[in-house]
Amino acid sequence: xxxVPAAEFTAVGRHYPGGVRALDAVxxxxxxxxxxxxxxxxxxxxxxxxxxxxxxxxxxxxxxRVFGHDVGALSDDGLSALRARSIGFVFQQFHLAPxxxxxxxxxxxxxxxxxxxxxxRRRALRALDxxxxxxxxxHRPHELSGGQRQRVAIARAVVGSPRLLLADEPTGALDxxxxxxxxxxxxxxxLEGVTVVVITHDRELAARLPRRVEVRDGxxxxxSGVAPREEAV
Amino acid sequence: MRAPLRRxxxxxPGPRPARMAFGDRLRxxxxxxxxxxxxxVLSALGIAIGIAAMVAVVGVSSSGRxxxxxxxxxxxxxxxxxxxxxxxxGGEATLPEEAQGxxxxxxxxxxxxxxxxxSGTNVYRSxxxxxxxxxxxGAYAVDPGLLETIRAEVRLGSGLNPATRDHPSVxxxxxxxxxxxxxxxxxxxVVLIGDTYFSVVGVLERADLAPELDNAALIGxxxxxxxxxxxxxxSTVYVRVDPEKVASVRExxxxxxxxxxxxEVEVSRPSDALEARRAADQTLNGLxxxxxxxxxxxxxxxxxxxxxxxxxxxxxxxxxxxxLGATRRDVRTQFLVEAMALSALGxxxxxxxxxxxxxxxxxxxxxxxxxxxxxxxxxVCVTVLIGAVAGLWPALRAAAQQPTEALGSA
Numbered sequence: 001x002x003x004v005p006a007a008e009f010t011a012v013g014r015h016y017p018g019g020v021r022a023l024d025a026v027x028x029x030x031x032x033x034x035x036x037x038x039x040x041x042x043x044x045x046x047x048x049x050x051x052x053x054x055x056x057x058x059x060x061x062x063x064x065r066v067f068g069h070d071v072g073a074l075s076d077d078g079l080s081a082l083r084a085r086s087i088g089f090v091f092q093q094f095h096l097a098p099x100x101x102x103x104x105x106x107x108x109x110x111x112x113x114x115x116x117x118x119x120x121r122r123r124a125l126r127a128l129d130x131x132x133x134x135x136x137x138x139h140r141p142h143e144l145s146g147g148q149r150q151r152v153a154i155a156r157a158v159v160g161s162p163r164l165l166l167a168d169e170p171t172g173a174l175d176x177x178x179x180x181x182x183x184x185x186x187x188x189x190x191l192e193g194v195t196v197v198v199i200t201h202d203r204e205l206a207a208r209l210p211r212r213v214e215v216r217d218g219x220x221x222x223x224s225g226v227a228p229r230e231e232a233v
Numbered sequence: 234m235r236a237p238l239r240r241x242x243x244x245x246p247g248p249r250p251a252r253m254a255f256g257d258r259l260r261x262x263x264x265x266x267x268x269x270x271x272x273x274v275l276s277a278l279g280i281a282i283g284i285a286a287m288v289a290v291v292g293v294s295s296s297g298r299x300x301x302x303x304x305x306x307x308x309x310x311x312x313x314x315x316x317x318x319x320x321x322x323g324g325e326a327t328l329p330e331e332a333q334g335x336x337x338x339x340x341x342x343x344x345x346x347x348x349x350x351x352s353g354t355n356v357y358r359s360x361x362x363x364x365x366x367x368x369x370x371g372a373y374a375v376d377p378g379l380l381e382t383i384r385a386e387v388r389l390g391s392g393l394n395p396a397t398r399d400h401p402s403v404x405x406x407x408x409x410x411x412x413x414x415x416x417x418x419x420x421x422x423v424v425l426i427g428d429t430y431f432s433v434v435g436v437l438e439r440a441d442l443a444p445e446l447d448n449a450a451l452i453g454x455x456x457x458x459x460x461x462x463x464x465x466x467x468s469t470v471y472v473r474v475d476p477e478k479v480a481s482v483r484e485x486x487x488x489x490x491x492x493x494x495x496x497e498v499e500v501s502r503p504s505d506a507l508e509a510r511r512a513a514d515q516t517l518n519g520l521x522x523x524x525x526x527x528x529x530x531x532x533x534x535x536x537x538x539x540x541x542x543x544x545x546x547x548x549x550x551x552x553x554x555x556x557l558g559a560t561r562r563d564v565r566t567q568f569l570v571e572a573m574a575l576s577a578l579g580x581x582x583x584x585x586x587x588x589x590x591x592x593x594x595x596x597x598x599x600x601x602x603x604x605x606x607x608x609x610x611x612x613v614c615v616t617v618l619i620g621a622v623a624g625l626w627p628a629l630r631a632a633a634q635q636p637t638e639a640l641g642s643a
Contacts, residue, residue: 056556056636069247076561078247084558085248091640095553099268111261112558114251156557 013061088157147178262570280579283529288587374457390435552640572624580616
């Protein structure tokens with residue numbers, strides 16, 4: 001296991017003006033290569049946790065380090081570069097560009113990495129291949145099923161080979177079968193070495209992951225810790 | 234508000250973002266337009282109308298000027314007219330009989346031709362027309378070389394030929410023919426001049442250098458002498474001179490025409506009126522260009538409005554791009570480029586529309602089509618600039634959006 005943790009929270013608080021404490025005194029360490037669920041009901045602070053993990057937000061208290069970088073100390077450019085190269089996002093609502101073919105949606109995942117147009121397309125096709133959508137490369141989002149759309153979104157998230165993949169309720173808009181396929185894909189990516197963090201309110205889904213961090217009212221109330229993969233419940 | 238993310242862009246500690254290639258910036262910015270084609274067309278239309286109006290104004294006026302230039306070139310600016318002015322007591326002066334001959338002997342003169350107004354001689358279609366309704370058409374005794382000297386063109390029939398010298402035949406000016414209702418010539422076409430029927434042998438085009446002859450009936454001098462007792466007293470002498478020496482001739486021709494009383498001679502250069510018309514067009518153009526500018530301003534506001542709405546609607550896209558690693562600068566540039574592309578699209582359509590309007594109008598009027606290249610290039614550049622100004626505030630708003638806010642995740 002790599003020496004630098006994928007993410008390290010030290011006494012992290014995220015307060016909003018008006019006294020709202022979305023997160024309070026959170027200590028958390030996620031090592032590279034882990035696959036973890038962050039579990040909690042809506043309003044528990046799990047989305048804030050995801051934003052902090054993804055460097056989309058910065059703490060008002062404590063420090064968040066992502067791959068060793070202090071998120072609070074980085075400039076907008078620094079954070080953007082970190083996201084472009086090291087972090088991939090998957091959202092519940094896919095966020096695919098309408099009327100744009102799958103391959104171009106995926107290629108956009110490399111737009112801010114400095115890769116050239118041809119390289120982006122070539123790697124996008126490979127990423128689509130990886131998620132099993134080779135034959136859907138030129139379909140537009142509205143021509144795809146929900147499960148296929150989420151796989152396109154995953155392809156976009158991993159096309160730049162990020163070390164950390166953050167998935168926010170990735171199965172929330174999907175039926176059970178498509179959801180299971182998506183979770184299986186995330187598991188495979190984790191086996192290939194990607195650190196995967198899944199945000200969910202679904203206990204059943206979380207139970208299938210090696211590690212569960214439970215959040216409630218802005219605090220971590222339970223952490224199953226790193227479990228050897230074989231013993232995953 | 235959210236203090237922690239209020240950070241400046243620019244280099245800082247940590248990883249450096251990659252620079253986006255120019256082509257990628259263009260592609261990403263213009264790509265945003267594809268999502269909502271109807272709105273793009275409608276908001277580009279405002280710009281297009283403004284630009285089309287301005288391009289058409291420039292095009293029509295330069296086509297008109299090209300036509301005028303062509304006409305001035307054809308007619309020449311080297312025609313000088315000499316006519317009697319007034320004497321010291323305000324009475325009507327006359328030119329001496331030898332005036333034409335003396336002017337003709339000046340070395341710079343290429344040709345000279347005089348006309349004599351037969352005053353009191355009216356022109357009618359027939360003897361059935363009441364004598365009061367002469368239409369103000371003047372009858373002139375002219376030399377055969379007149380048409381060549383003033384470069385008047387014949388529209389119907391022929392000019393003054395040797396036959397007209399002795400026979401009662403007449404050539405009508407354009408306006409005179411219209412008033413007399415003569416639009417074609419047959420052997421039976423006649424008009425009544427004084428008490429004598431003259432057969433019409435020709436009708437002239439409008440004579441730009443001698444507009445006084447448009448409403449005239451021109452008859453040969455010998456016939457005029459015989460029938461009306463013309464005395465050879467010139468009312469106007471048309472003088473075609475060496476183009477290089479117009480000014481010098483103009484100065485001296487009065488003394489040659491009437492050596493005793495040179496101050497009773499009026500000398501003018503009819504092409505000056507055409508040149509003045511060219512200058513007169515400019516004021517009207519200024520007004521029309523101003524109106525086009527107002528349309529353009531309204532179009533710019535339309536683009537700004539579209540961009541503001543677009544930024545509000547695309548919070549999700551902005552958030553996604555930030556998550557994919559776009560810097561604030563990348564987002565700002567994207568929306569700025571989009572606004573410029575939107576506006577330039579309208580500009581391009583406007584140039585085509587304006588050029589089409591110019592061509593249509595010019596062809597309708599029989600003018601040469603002339604549209605200066607700078608009008609098209611300038612129009613597109615101006616619209617890009619308008620797009621940049623209109624898109625600046627929306628782009629800054631887009632860039633200032635918090636990525637978390639923009640994603641709007643639950």
